[in-house]
Amino acid sequence: MKRTIPLFISAVTGFVLIGTAFIPKFVDWGNDAMAWFNLLAAFAFILGGGNLLKMQLQKISAQQPGWGYAAVTLIAFFITLFVGLAKVGVNPSVKFPEFAWSGEFQEEGSAFWWLFEYIFYPLSATMFALLAFYISSAAFRAFRAKNTEATILLSIAVIVLLGRTYAGVWLTGWLPNEPIIGSSGITYSDFHLPHLSQIIMDDFTTPGMRAITIGIALGVASTSLKVLLGVDRSYLGSDQEA
Amino acid sequence: MKQSTLIWTMLMVFGGLSLIFIQFNRGKGEVYVREVPVEAKASSKTSPEQTYRWSTYQQVPEKEKGKPGVSFSLSRTLGLWVAAFCTLAIFSFLYGDNPLYKFTEAVFVGVSAAYAMVVAFWTEIVTNLFAKLFPGFARMSFLPDISEDVQSDLLYLIPLVLSVLLLWRLAPKGSWIARWPLAFFIGATAGIRLISYLEADFIGQIQNTIMPFIVFDSKGSFLWIESLRNTIVILGVTSCMVYFFFSIEHEGVVKYISRLGVWFLMVTFGASFAYTVMGRIALLSGRLDFLFNNWLGI
Numbered sequence: 044m045k046r047t048i049p050l051f052i053s054a055v056t057g058f059v060l061i062g063t064a065f066i067p068k069f070v071d072w073g074n075d076a077m078a079w080f081n082l083l084a085a086f087a088f089i090l091g092g093g094n095l096l097k098m099q100l101q102k103i104s105a106q107q108p109g110w111g112y113a114a115v116t117l118i119a120f121f122i123t124l125f126v127g128l129a130k131v132g133v134n135p136s137v138k139f140p141e142f143a144w145s146g147e148f149q150e151e152g153s154a155f156w157w158l159f160e161y162i163f164y165p166l167s168a169t170m171f172a173l174l175a176f177y178i179s180s181a182a183f184r185a186f187r188a189k190n191t192e193a194t195i196l197l198s199i200a201v202i203v204l205l206g207r208t209y210a211g212v213w214l215t216g217w218l219p220n221e222p223i224i225g226s227s228g229i230t231y232s233d234f235h236l237p238h239l240s241q242i243i244m245d246d247f248t249t250p251g252m253r254a255i256t257i258g259i260a261l262g263v264a265s266t267s268l269k270v271l272l273g274v275d276r277s278y279l280g281s282d283q284e285a
Numbered sequence: 286m287k288q289s290t291l292i293w294t295m296l297m298v299f300g301g302l303s304l305i306f307i308q309f310n311r312g313k314g315e316v317y318v319r320e321v322p323v324e325a326k327a328s329s330k331t332s333p334e335q336t337y338r339w340s341t342y343q344q345v346p347e348k349e350k351g352k353p354g355v356s357f358s359l360s361r362t363l364g365l366w367v368a369a370f371c372t373l374a375i376f377s378f379l380y381g382d383n384p385l386y387k388f389t390e391a392v393f394v395g396v397s398a399a400y401a402m403v404v405a406f407w408t409e410i411v412t413n414l415f416a417k418l419f420p421g422f423a424r425m426s427f428l429p430d431i432s433e434d435v436q437s438d439l440l441y442l443i444p445l446v447l448s449v450l451l452l453w454r455l456a457p458k459g460s461w462i463a464r465w466p467l468a469f470f471i472g473a474t475a476g477i478r479l480i481s482y483l484e485a486d487f488i489g490q491i492q493n494t495i496m497p498f499i500v501f502d503s504k505g506s507f508l509w510i511e512s513l514r515n516t517i518v519i520l521g522v523t524s525c526m527v528y529f530f531f532s533i534e535h536e537g538v539v540k541y542i543s544r545l546g547v548w549f550l551m552v553t554f555g556a557s558f559a560y561t562v563m564g565r566i567a568l569l570s571g572r573l574d575f576l577f578n579n580w581l582g583i
């Protein structure tokens with residue numbers, strides 16, 4: 044029962060949804076399943092929050108190293124949760140002013156908006172911005188033109204980087220708009236870095252991306268079939284679970 | 286404490302204090318808002334006519350300070366300083382792992398987890414579950430714009446039960462029961478993705494690659510640039526696919542074709558790398574712009 048029923052549920056759900064794609068009358072089933080799927084995903088966030096709570100409380104009660112930071116996490120978590128769920132500082136909707144809870148939970152000026160604007164956004168943006176330093180540092184250490192492939196990667200990265208910024212215009216903007224070889228139609232200005240970068244993106248990157256996309260699609264299809272047919276059961280975890 | 290740590294800490298503290306001093310003296314780092322009065326009439330025709338009034342506040346540039354209706358906003362000014370502190374605290378990681386960074390990291394974890402929960406609650410659970418199961422109650426409480434004709438959809442009891450089973454995962458006993466909703470989740474993902482990926486990505490990309498090697502315009506003259514571009518794309522996709530075909534030995538002609546495929550892939554990876562770097566640098570410049578422009582007003 045612990046493993047058979049889940050396998051049955053996943054197989055039935057998956058094959059029914061595949062079937063609805065071929066029978067127009069049952070297309071609505073697919074839409075319903077998507078709505079249910081989104082609801083389960085929303086509850087998964089609650090599960091995630093509950094799990095975070097459990098882990099941080101365990102850390103605090105065991106007085107593990109850094110338990111103070113776990114307390115900070117919990118305080119931040121509860122404050123955000125409270126102001127978001129209680130719609131602190133949210134005005135009612137103009138259309139329904141007599142309903143105190145009718146306003147948008149992310150309304151400008153509300154406490155939840157404040158937390159997003161002045162804490163969540165600066166923190167997440169700076170976290171990702173920090174990666175700029177580490178990417179540059181890693182690239183500087185690792186990128187060496189050791190062989191043909193590495194040289195291609197390095198030179199294309201440099202051309203695209205320069206071509207997509209003002210540096211490209213500044214470095215090659217002086218190239219004249221005159222033909223190179225007779226009436227072939229090729230001019231010196233075709234070698235402007237922004238133009239070269241565009242050619243690379245349109246004609247040389249497209250085939251690579253296309254092949255990767257086709258590969259991903261085949262991978263997704265085969266993995267899905269493995270899951271639906273019960274060949275891949277890794278999502279069920281181990282039998283030792285309580 | 287090590288000597289270098291002491292020096293850096295003192296530098297950071299003095300730097301921070303002098304920044305605060307400069308800010309207060311120059312009057313920068315302040316946010317001003319304009320009051321926008323709102324007036325609304327009760328929506329219900331049956332209840333006595335009543336007018337509701339409140340104010341919203343719109344942020345204005347600092348130069349509008351002193352104009353009628355414009356006032357200093359303590360909460361937003363405080364927010365600006367908190368955002369600047371958060372930004373600097375995260376950047377302090379460049380110097381090394383430190384308590385300031387760990388503190389903001391802990392805040393980030395807590396806020397982001399709760400943020401995701403709140404968004405999921407208001408956008409999915411209230412709008413798509415609560416409103417479908419109890420439309421009358423939802424109309425009276427959170428969503429007054431639901432039509433009175435809407436009847437409760439009992440089919441939504443199924444996702445409700447599955448969701449409760451999912452939360453069972455947190456229980457000390459019987460957490461295996463959470464596998465049932467998880468199985469639905471996995472099955473639905475597999476079913477939907479299988480069709481959509483095959484349709485949009487597999488067939489779609491192959492369709493886009495089927496194009497003429499030789500291109501002529503409407504007058505019948507040969508367009509060599511377009512022909513060359515098409516040829517490059519077709520050869521590129523084919524050679525990359527040959528490289529991905531691991532069931533055969535890459536020897537003889539196949540070896541050369543797959544090598545060409547690797548070159549095309551290297552071009553793709555090089556361009557992707559450049560784009561990733563540019564994205565991060567853009568974010569970095571955004572944060573520096575916030576610090577220098579919005580906060581310090583330089």
